[in-house]
Amino acid sequence: MNPSRPSEELSYKLRLAVALLISGSNLFLLIALVSDYWINARNGLLYLGLWKGCNADVCVSQTGLVYAKVALITCFILALVFNAVTVLHFKYDFSTIPNFKRRIGWGMMAIGLFEFYGMAHGTAFLVVSPIFESVSWALILGWIAVVLAFAAGGVSYYHARREPEIPEPTTAPTSATNPVFITTEKDPPPSSIIVS
Numbered sequence: 001m002n003p004s005r006p007s008e009e010l011s012y013k014l015r016l017a018v019a020l021l022i023s024g025s026n027l028f029l030l031i032a033l034v035s036d037y038w039i040n041a042r043n044g045l046l047y048l049g050l051w052k053g054c055n056a057d058v059c060v061s062q063t064g065l066v067y068a069k070v071a072l073i074t075c076f077i078l079a080l081v082f083n084a085v086t087v088l089h090f091k092y093d094f095s096t097i098p099n100f101k102r103r104i105g106w107g108m109m110a111i112g113l114f115e116f117y118g119m120a121h122g123t124a125f126l127v128v129s130p131i132f133e134s135v136s137w138a139l140i141l142g143w144i145a146v147v148l149a150f151a152a153g154g155v156s157y158y159h160a161r162r163e164p165e166i167p168e169p170t171t172a173p174t175s176a177t178n179p180v181f182i183t184t185e186k187d188p189p190p191s192s193i194i195v196s
Helices: 008-034 066-092 100-127 137-162
Strands: 039-041 052-054 059-061 132-135 170-173 179-182
Touching (some): 008 066, 008 100, 008 137, 100 132
Antiparallel strands (some): 039 132, 052 059
């Protein structure tokens, strides 16, 4: 075992952490998306969300925030795909795929950026509105989802730095029946050179 590589147990825990962080991010983002409790409002409205605002008698559709809705829904769908892949990685360990963990890390960082954009846009639109009274729980869960997405990307990238994927040896056949293995490492220099 390479001394710089983490143990199997640590590698397993890092894969589990990434899968759980992405799952938590997806769960909190889904709850924030479907909830109408982003802000508590005044002027007759009890609460307002991405989709509708409600008072004691009737709910009114929220027609603004198109870009925030599109960004958050797209991030949710992409994060579901990343979640499925990381759960499979947690189960089967795709260490032979080149830069797999680093790709998951960068992908989750990109998803975190788009979630940040959607949440910032929605928060600015709703908090700056004249009916804003106070922040509600769904908005807080949405921001927690953004933090978890960035954390999942960071942990996956850290895992890739601590435990790089194992490259498979490539073969270059010299003849049709006798393949020769080519390694990517350089041969060590000889300890002594004999000149005759």
